[in-house]
Structure formats: C-alpha cells, structure tokens
Amino acid sequence: MKRFPPERIVCLTEETVETLYLLGEQDRIVGVSGYAVRPKQVRREKPRVSAFTSADIPKILALAPDLVLTFSDLQAEIAAELIRKGVTVMAYNQRDVSGILAMISHLGAMVGQPARAAQLVGQYERRLDELAAQATGRPRPRVYFEEWDEPMISGIAWVSELIEIAGGRDVFPDLAAQDAASGRIVTSDQVIRAAPEVILASWCGKKVRPERIADRPGWTDIPAIRDRRIFEIKSPLILQPGPAALTDGLDAIVTALSAHPEIPAS
Missing domain, CATH: 3.40.50.1980 (Nitrogenase molybdenum iron protein domain)
Structure with a gap:
C-alpha cells in the first residue's frame, strides 16, 4: 500500500463496498463493481469499473488507487494484471460465515477502524447466536x-x-x-x-x-x-x-x- 490507511480504494465485489460504508469509510472508495447495490446510494456516488470476471483496467489505473480489493480465484487474472501494473491488491477468499467475519475484521484494520469492525462483528455474532438458539428444539x-x-x-x-x-x-x-x-x-x-x-x-x-x-x-x-x-x-x-x-x-x-x-x- 502506498499510504496507510489507504486513501483511494477500488472494490471489485460488492461485499467490501458495503463493509466500508458500514465502517463509515465510504469516502475512501473511488471505484466499485457494477454489481454493487448496497447501500442504495453507492450507484450514484461511485463510478463503476468492473463486472465480476472482467474489469476496465485503464479506468481503474486512472483512479490512482492505493488499494484494490478483489474476491476469489475468479478475479485472479484481474488481480495479476493490476499487480503487474504496480497496484497493491488484496484478494479475499471467504467462503463461510467465519470467513465473512474475518474479512470484516481485516478490512476494518486496513482502514484504521479495528474497534469499529470488532463492534460490527460482535453484533453479527450475537445475532447469529440468538437465531440459532431460537431454532433449537424446533x-x-x-x-x-x-x-x-x-x-x-x-x-x-x-x-x-x-x-x-x-x-x-x-x-x-x-x-x-x-x-x-x-x-x-x-x-x-x-x-x-x-x-x-x-x-x-x-x-x-x-x-x-x-x-x-x-x-x-x-x-x-x-x-x-x-x-x-x-x-x-x-x-x-x-x-x-x-x-x-x-x-x-x-x-x-x-x-x-x-x-x-x-x-x-x-
């Protein structure tokens, strides 16, 4: 990363977009996936630079990102191309609930909001436990x-x-x-x-x-x-x-x- 916390982030999947908004760090986002729809204002606030398995590399580079967030092996070629262009890339690969919570924690730490991320994760964990308890015996x-x-x-x-x-x-x-x-x-x-x-x-x-x-x-x-x-x-x-x-x-x-x-x- 050229700066810490990164000031210009491009999110190539929607879950990191929503997470950054929930952390109150949406101003760091300079580009998003075309599939990003949460929260609703993201579609009018942020330029779209990618689909899921394809991305407009020149458009991403023109945004001068400090960090690009990707997801899974399906975006590996996009990540590789950006890395070759000198861009810092973080590739998440969460596939289960614990992985989702870990992603939120890690992303929070990367944008200087570890406490806020921990609070968010704690809220989710409590709600998951409550719903699981309600289903017990049914x-x-x-x-x-x-x-x-x-x-x-x-x-x-x-x-x-x-x-x-x-x-x-x-x-x-x-x-x-x-x-x-x-x-x-x-x-x-x-x-x-x-x-x-x-x-x-x-x-x-x-x-x-x-x-x-x-x-x-x-x-x-x-x-x-x-x-x-x-x-x-x-x-x-x-x-x-x-x-x-x-x-x-x-x-x-x-x-x-x-x-x-x-x-x-x-």
Missing part, C-alpha cells in the same frame, strides 16, 4: 438451495451455514464445502431423493422462475413442490459473502422457513 425442514438452474448448483458453505442457523437442514451439506460451483452441481434425481420440504433459489443475474422449478420432470411429489414452498432470495442479499448475507439474506431464509405450507389448488 422441527428442521429439509432445504434445497439452488444457486443456478442450468446446470443445477446447490448452495456454498456460508449459505448452508445460514440455513442451519435459521432452523433448516441443508439437503446437500457435503457439497457446500466445495468452493467451486462445478463441485456443487446436482442432478434432478439427487434432488428428488433428497425430498426437500423448502426450496430456496437465487439465480445470480436473473430472476428465479418458481413455475419452471415446479414443472421439472419427476418433481411433482417433492414436498416443497407439492406444498408450494419455493422462495426466491435476491442474489445481492445471499450470494455475496458479506454483511448482506448475515442480515437481510439470513432474514429472508428465516421468513421462508417460517412460512406455512400452502394448500395446493384443487
């Missing part, structure tokens, strides 16, 4: 989380953990440990055998179509289909490993699990 519905539809991809670790905290039971917990989406591809037969009682879906970049899920061949007798318990969770709330998932994303899961089964139309 029936735990079987939940299938669908991250993509073609091919069908089940939920990553932080999603699986939030389902458990909310009072559900992920039907593919072993797959959740696979970081790459390719390791979480499931077949129609696997979902049928798992017999989920609730289906949660969040198709990144496109609207979930519950009727398409319900009309899949052989799915008629799946409890979630029979009882019409198919719920969309918007991708900015659950598919970014940051504050949104721990707050509004988790709330959406809790709401879906507490919704009573519908009586099928005769």
Whole structure:
C-alpha cells in the first residue's frame, strides 16, 4: 500500500463496498463493481469499473488507487494484471460465515477502524447466536438451495451455514464445502431423493422462475413442490459473502422457513 490507511480504494465485489460504508469509510472508495447495490446510494456516488470476471483496467489505473480489493480465484487474472501494473491488491477468499467475519475484521484494520469492525462483528455474532438458539428444539425442514438452474448448483458453505442457523437442514451439506460451483452441481434425481420440504433459489443475474422449478420432470411429489414452498432470495442479499448475507439474506431464509405450507389448488 502506498499510504496507510489507504486513501483511494477500488472494490471489485460488492461485499467490501458495503463493509466500508458500514465502517463509515465510504469516502475512501473511488471505484466499485457494477454489481454493487448496497447501500442504495453507492450507484450514484461511485463510478463503476468492473463486472465480476472482467474489469476496465485503464479506468481503474486512472483512479490512482492505493488499494484494490478483489474476491476469489475468479478475479485472479484481474488481480495479476493490476499487480503487474504496480497496484497493491488484496484478494479475499471467504467462503463461510467465519470467513465473512474475518474479512470484516481485516478490512476494518486496513482502514484504521479495528474497534469499529470488532463492534460490527460482535453484533453479527450475537445475532447469529440468538437465531440459532431460537431454532433449537424446533422441527428442521429439509432445504434445497439452488444457486443456478442450468446446470443445477446447490448452495456454498456460508449459505448452508445460514440455513442451519435459521432452523433448516441443508439437503446437500457435503457439497457446500466445495468452493467451486462445478463441485456443487446436482442432478434432478439427487434432488428428488433428497425430498426437500423448502426450496430456496437465487439465480445470480436473473430472476428465479418458481413455475419452471415446479414443472421439472419427476418433481411433482417433492414436498416443497407439492406444498408450494419455493422462495426466491435476491442474489445481492445471499450470494455475496458479506454483511448482506448475515442480515437481510439470513432474514429472508428465516421468513421462508417460517412460512406455512400452502394448500395446493384443487
């Protein structure tokens, strides 16, 4: 980093953007991902310089960043190109709830706000514990989380953990440990055998179509289909490993699990 704390930060994914706003350090942000939508004002306050797997390198360089924040191996080529240009890059790779909390702590320290970050993490930890305690002793519905539809991809670790905290039971917990989406591809037969009682879906970049899920061949007798318990969770709330998932994303899961089964139309 050319300066500490860094004064000009570019965030290539949305979770670091939201974290910096929550820390009160949004003035340090000089560029964001086109997917950044939280908080709402970010879209009018900050220039957009990237998608997810692509970025406008000249535009980023023109912003003279002290630090660029990236996420996962999917942005490795962007990070490498920026590093070759002499830019300081921090690549996060959080894939579970503890990793999200660690990212918040680390980013807080990097911008000179370790105490504020610790306070934020403590708030999240207490809320997670409270919700987990509320679910203790209650029936735990079987939940299938669908991250993509073609091919069908089940939920990553932080999603699986939030389902458990909310009072559900992920039907593919072993797959959740696979970081790459390719390791979480499931077949129609696997979902049928798992017999989920609730289906949660969040198709990144496109609207979930519950009727398409319900009309899949052989799915008629799946409890979630029979009882019409198919719920969309918007991708900015659950598919970014940051504050949104721990707050509004988790709330959406809790709401879906507490919704009573519908009586099928005769």
